[in-house]
Structure formats: structure tokens, C-alpha cells
Amino acid sequence: MCGIVGILGRHEASPILVEALKRLEYRGYDSAGLATVNDGHLERRRAVGKLVNLSDLLVREPLAGKAGIGHTRWATHGAPNLANTHPHRAGPVAVVHNGIIENYRELRAELTELGTGHSTDTDTETVALLAQHYLEAGHPPREAAMRTIARLEGAYALLFLFDGEPDLLIAARKGSPLAVGHGDGEMFVGSDAIALAPLTERITYLEEGDCAIIARDSVEIVDENGNIANREMRRIEIDPAQIDKGGHRHFMAKEIAEQPTVISDALRHYLTEDGRDVVLPGTGVDFAGIDRMVLVACGTAYYACLTAKYWFEQLAGLPVDVDIASEFRYRHPPIPDRTAALFVSQSGETADTLAALRYASGRADSLLSVVNVPESSIARESDVALPILAGAEIGVASTKAFTCQLTVLLLMALRAGRDRGKLDAEALADRLSALRGLPAILNRVLARDSEFREAARALAEAGNALYLGRGLMYPLALEGALKMKEISYIHAEAYASGELKHGPIALIDKTMPVIVMAPCDALFGKTVSNMQEVMARGGRVLLITDAEGAQQQDDGVWRQVILPQVDPALTPILYALPAQLLAYHTAVAKGTDVDQPRNLAKSVTVE
Ligand code: F6R
Numbered sequence: 001m002c003g004i005v006g007i008l009g010r011h012e013a014s015p016i017l018v019e020a021l022k023r024l025e026y027r028g029y030d031s032a033g034l035a036t037v038n039d040g041h042l043e044r045r046r047a048v049g050k051l052v053n054l055s056d057l058l059v060r061e062p063l064a065g066k067a068g069i070g071h072t073r074w075a076t077h078g079a080p081n082l083a084n085t086h087p088h089r090a091g092p093v094a095v096v097h098n099g100i101i102e103n104y105r106e107l108r109a110e111l112t113e114l115g116t117g118h119s120t121d122t123d124t125e126t127v128a129l130l131a132q133h134y135l136e137a138g139h140p141p142r143e144a145a146m147r148t149i150a151r152l153e154g155a156y157a158l159l160f161l162f163d164g165e166p167d168l169l170i171a172a173r174k175g176s177p178l179a180v181g182h183g184d185g186e187m188f189v190g191s192d193a194i195a196l197a198p199l200t201e202r203i204t205y206l207e208e209g210d211c212a213i214i215a216r217d218s219v220e221i222v223d224e225n226g227n228i229a230n231r232e233m234r235r236i237e238i239d240p241a242q243i244d245k246g247g248h249r250h251f252m253a254k255e256i257a258e259q260p261t262v263i264s265d266a267l268r269h270y271l272t273e274d275g276r277d278v279v280l281p282g283t284g285v286d287f288a289g290i291d292r293m294v295l296v297a298c299g300t301a302y303y304a305c306l307t308a309k310y311w312f313e314q315l316a317g318l319p320v321d322v323d324i325a326s327e328f329r330y331r332h333p334p335i336p337d338r339t340a341a342l343f344v345s346q347s348g349e350t351a352d353t354l355a356a357l358r359y360a361s362g363r364a365d366s367l368l369s370v371v372n373v374p375e376s377s378i379a380r381e382s383d384v385a386l387p388i389l390a391g392a393e394i395g396v397a398s399t400k401a402f403t404c405q406l407t408v409l410l411l412m413a414l415r416a417g418r419d420r421g422k423l424d425a426e427a428l429a430d431r432l433s434a435l436r437g438l439p440a441i442l443n444r445v446l447a448r449d450s451e452f453r454e455a456a457r458a459l460a461e462a463g464n465a466l467y468l469g470r471g472l473m474y475p476l477a478l479e480g481a482l483k484m485k486e487i488s489y490i491h492a493e494a495y496a497s498g499e500l501k502h503g504p505i506a507l508i509d510k511t512m513p514v515i516v517m518a519p520c521d522a523l524f525g526k527t528v529s530n531m532q533e534v535m536a537r538g539g540r541v542l543l544i545t546d547a548e549g550a551q552q553q554d555d556g557v558w559r560q561v562i563l564p565q566v567d568p569a570l571t572p573i574l575y576a577l578p579a580q581l582l583a584y585h586t587a588v589a590k591g592t593d594v595d596q597p598r599n600l601a602k603s604v605t606v607e
Contacts, residue, residue, distance in 0.1 A: 001601040002098035003027050003072040006159045006169050006189035008216045013068035020195045021070050026394040028601035029072035030080035035087040035094035036065030037166040046085040067166045069159045071096035074601045078121025088125045090132035092163035097124040099176040100606045102154035145170040169214040173206040176605045177349050180204045187214050197238040204233045242392040250594045252395035256580050259400050260439035266389045266407045276429040278415040287416035290340045292319040296328050296356045297344040300398040305344050306475035307572045308409035316416035325352035335363040342368040346401035347603040348376020370408050372401050395595045396602045397487050399580045406573050434567040441564050445577050456585030462513050467494035469517040470527050472572050476517050480579030487587040487597050497530040510538040519571045520549035528553050544578050
């Protein structure tokens, strides 16, 4: 979603702003722009498309000034054209915004009545026009911004820059994250710590409803009630290696390759020194004291939750409901007593997941979260936040965050099994021992990259693809299809294998590749029957299985990928790799924008 940066600096702001916006590219965007105050005057440059277009424009038409704001826009209101590109300017004020102003139509009507016209389709322009209105009514910039903010409904991170005010930025947060960075005699603002990473490590996160009045050497934060607020300044160290491609062609390739390492990190964090038990930090989680869990998330994180349902139910005898956050939050489901609610989110800022957590607050016995960003809103509003320790994930398509989410969820399910008397100490230690061996196995699979590239070359010709799986492989099939469609734009769907005959089999013909994920487990024979039904109708089956599965079924399949045999509970983490690699190589073969697929945003901070 939109990226925001701001600087009151000691050097020319434009190049620093563009670099900071580059670090936010991963969030997804379709146009970009800057505004600065130079010699007391506001000026701006904007360009549609990638940041390189803005950089080229700045070569032709430089933008001087040491105070400035910048924005990458992911269109919500209005097409991604120049008029709608931020910053939006109304006379003496420029504004950048992430989020949605829900009452902009009412505000716009009010301004129209006062004779103020609009020149864009955006909700953000209304914010700039409203601020201009208050400035023209004689309010100083700070007061004008505060009055404007007080009129807004919806979700926003906002940054204001004013004509004649080279030492003032005003930032506001409600629903979309914003961080203030402290330099020496300079100040920065960014949508996240990654944007500010090389500029400063000293970061203050604004809280919901906060407004920050920023000068070059100070910041005053006012909370939603208008009181001065003391917000903690933290040191956020981001390893620069995490935000470059480290020799890989794409961030996604780098992040796929990092999985054995980050999963090992997560295991080290959660296992006792002897590796025989799981320690959940914070106040701990009382699995013996609950009767059920509800797991809520969006997208890939939702598929991690679906996988965890099998684990919690099978390993711990704990009933689990899984819900899509955008459905959960508006369905107002009853939450019975002795229920723990668990929210899974890489970014920790997904608007629907955060709203679902707020709904469950006060209703569920405890609010747990599994997040990658420990300073995120979801982490901060949970009773217990378990980090997945995947490191910064820049590729829009989630890969290492997914397998780290799975790792932490499996550890939770194992711990729950122990707490609820379903697993004895020996059985737990055996499972953990298998899990500790998994990163080495993942490395062996990653070394076979060319096999996946080869299979993907054939998949790239397809217009549609079907993924099938049973049991723990069903959520994996869903994740495989999601990865395929989001980065290769091939229409891919996933079904539980047993559902095939209830409709989707009508789609099968010889042009349809069917990716079947089936380790040789208790359900293998059933999946093979479904596969036969596909092959009998001319469908081309790509079977992902293990050596035993391959031995039992090698007739008539189009292609096979043979993975190492592992403890059945670990198969989702292992089978995630072929799902990711097939999608990645298919996208590369098709020449799509792997790290920033069209229309997608990394952190979905609006509904
Ligand atoms: C797909 C993907 C998305 C996210 C979803 C939730 O590859 O990345 O489906 O999983 O937008 O995002 P988080 O986990 O940040 O809540």
C-alpha cells in the first residue's frame, strides 16, 4: 500500500526521499511524487509508474529544498494517473496520505458549497483543501492541520508540508502506521522502519490517534484527546543485508533461499537448549485452560491458519475454527467462553486482521498473535505476540514468512499437545528432533532449483492450473495456487482432492495442468484415485510426492517432483518449497514483475 516519507534535513531532501521511497517499493505502488519547501516555497514533482520515472523527471526538473515529503501511491480512489498522484497540493499546503478517508464526499460537498473546486478523484485532495480552508481562515499551520485531522473519518497516515515553513512537518496516524525517525539536527518520518533504516535507528512509533508536530530538532506528540503524549523512542536495527537482494535476481528468490536459516532461527528462539521442549515467551499460553481456538488472518497467513487447524486438532485435540479476517470482523461471531483467539499476520498491520483482533478483544479469553513485525499494531494489541523471526520480507508474495508462520504454529500445536496431555515428553522430543532436522532437508530441496525451473517452463504455457491436496496438503494446495496466480497471472484454483468430483472435474482437459501435492501418508491412496480420475480425462498431472509415493504411482503422470520423506506433521513446511519455486520460475519464464506483481500491495492497510 502507499508509502510515506518525510524529511526536515541538513542536506538536499529530494535524493534522500527518492532513496527512502525505493525502500518502500516493496509495499506496491503505481505512481510516486515529492514536494519540498525551497526558499520558503512549496514545489512538487510527480510521475506515474515506477520510481525511475520520478527520478528521470527530477533530472530534467530538479527539486531543491531541505524539507520535503514523498509518496508512493497504491490507487484506492481514482485511477493511477498524474492528477491523482500524491503529494496533493492546495495553495500553501501539500499532503501525502495512506489509507481511506471515509467521509470525503461529505467534506467535498461542504467545500464545494464554499466555492472550492476539486481537480482530482482522490479522497486525499479533500484533506489538502480542508487544510487550505483553515489556513485561509487565519489559523496557523499547526492549528489548521489539527482542525483538518479532527474532521476526518476513516483510516490514515498523513503528512503535511507548508509553504513558508521549512522547519515544520505535521504527521498524523489513525489506522495506518507511521514512524518518526530522530537524527542529529534532522528528523524523518516513514511508513515503516525499513524506509528510515539507513537514516537513523532511533524511531518513535506513533500510536492510534496521535498527531506529531515535527521540527528539525524536536517532536511534540499529541494524543487523540489533545494531550501531550510521551511515546517511547526505540532503537530499531535493520540489517542492510535484509533490504538488498544479496546477489539474487529477485527478493522473492532470496527469501525462498533464506528459509532454512530463518526457520532455524525460529526454532532456536522457541526450543529449550536441549531441544526437547517448546518455550512460548511472554505470559505464556494456557492451552490446558481453553476448550477451543479461533484463528483469523488474510491471504497466505490464512492458509497458515488452515494448516494449523489440522495440527491443533490432531496433535492437541483442540477444536479450531479458522476465519478470513474480512468475514470474521463483520459477521460478529459469538466467541464462547474458554476460547483463545489467534491472529496471524506478517506485517502485523493488515486492516481486516487488526479489526478482527479488536472485535475479539474483551470477548475471547486471550488474544494471541503470530507476527513478523514485533512493533506492529497487531503485536502491540495482543496479550501475547509470538514473533516468527523471518526478517524483513520485501517480495510482495509471501514465502519465508509463510514457512516461519507454519513453524511457530506447529510449535504452538506441539506445546498444546503436551499441555493437554495428548503428547508425552518423549513423543514431543521426537517430533522436535525431526523439526530440528528440517532446515537441512529444505536446503537439499533448494539445491534442486533447476528441476523446478524445468517444470515451470511447461507450466508457463498454461492459461489455467488446478492444485489438489488432501488433509495437511489441502491448505498447501490453496497456497500454491495463490502464489501461482499472484506472480505469474495464470488463473489457478485449488481444491481438496475429495471435492474434485463435486464440480471442478468439469474443467479437466488436456490443456489443464493439475498439480497434486501428496506425500505418501495415510491419505495417499485416496488422492491417487482422484489423480486417476484427472488422468482418465486427459488432464496433465504434476505429482509432488516422496520416494514411496513415486514408487506406488508412476503410471501416466506428466511430471513428478520427488521430495525427501519426513515426519507427516512437517510436510506442509517442506511442500511449501515446490509450491513457491514452481510459481517463481513460472513467473520468471513469463517475464512478469515477480517482486511487485501488478495491483498487489505488500501490507494491506485499507479494507
Ligand atoms: C500472498 C500474500 C498475502 C498476505 C496477506 C496478509 O503472497 O502475501 O496474501 O499473506 O495480505 O498479509 P499479512 O500477513 O501481512 O497480514
